[in-house]
Amino acid sequence: MPTPKKEQSIAEMKELFEGSNSLFVTDYQGLNVADMTELRFALREKNVRFLIAKNTLMKIAAKEAGVTGIDEYLKGPTALAFTNDDPAAAAKILNDSFKKNELPRMKVFVVDDEVFEAAQISRLADLPPKEILLSQVVAAVEAPFTSLIGSLDGFFRELVGSIDALADKKNSEG
Numbered sequence: 001m002p003t004p005k006k007e008q009s010i011a012e013m014k015e016l017f018e019g020s021n022s023l024f025v026t027d028y029q030g031l032n033v034a035d036m037t038e039l040r041f042a043l044r045e046k047n048v049r050f051l052i053a054k055n056t057l058m059k060i061a062a063k064e065a066g067v068t069g070i071d072e073y074l075k076g077p078t079a080l081a082f083t084n085d086d087p088a089a090a091a092k093i094l095n096d097s098f099k100k101n102e103l104p105r106m107k108v109f110v111v112d113d114e115v116f117e118a119a120q121i122s123r124l125a126d127l128p129p130k131e132i133l134l135s136q137v138v139a140a141v142e143a144p145f146t147s148l149i150g151s152l153d154g155f156f157r158e159l160v161g162s163i164d165a166l167a168d169k170k171n172s173e174g
Contacts, residue, residue: 017065022087095125
């Protein structure tokens with residue numbers, strides 16, 4: 001039976017699991033205090049919560065929150081990064097830290113209830129920020145309409161010009 005303190009930790013982690021659209025399971029072993037502080041600060045700036053807890057408590061919280069597919073990765077020194085914002089931003093910070101320090105090592109990550117292997121982190125990290133992706137989608141949707149409006153404008157301009165020319169010709173004959 002877990003102690004009240006452990007039950008409280010489980011409840012807090014459960015809330016993080018439920019309130020996040022993405023989470024990253026990492027091995028932090030070997031990060032020194034300065035690197036860990038730098039990593040936590042960079043993650044905090046992007047609204048990412050970085051948590052180190054006992055694996056058994058993380059497993060219980062994940063199970064209670066309905067998160068599946070990560071139990072086998074909750075072994076050894078494990079930290080979780082939770083975000084409800086842009087998962088690419090968190091992936092970029094973790095990936096950049098790995099490139100710099102070769103730590104933390106990614107074990108697995110979950111985005112919108114889909115589990116991804118650690119090797120795929122660089123694909124997510126290389127995505128532009130969410131705002132830029134949305135503007136690219138808007139531009140892609142808007143482009144055909146802009147072309148259509150330009151074409152219709154040209155057609156009507158020619159039609160009005162032809163009608164004006166006919167009217168001028170008719171008035172001069174008339």
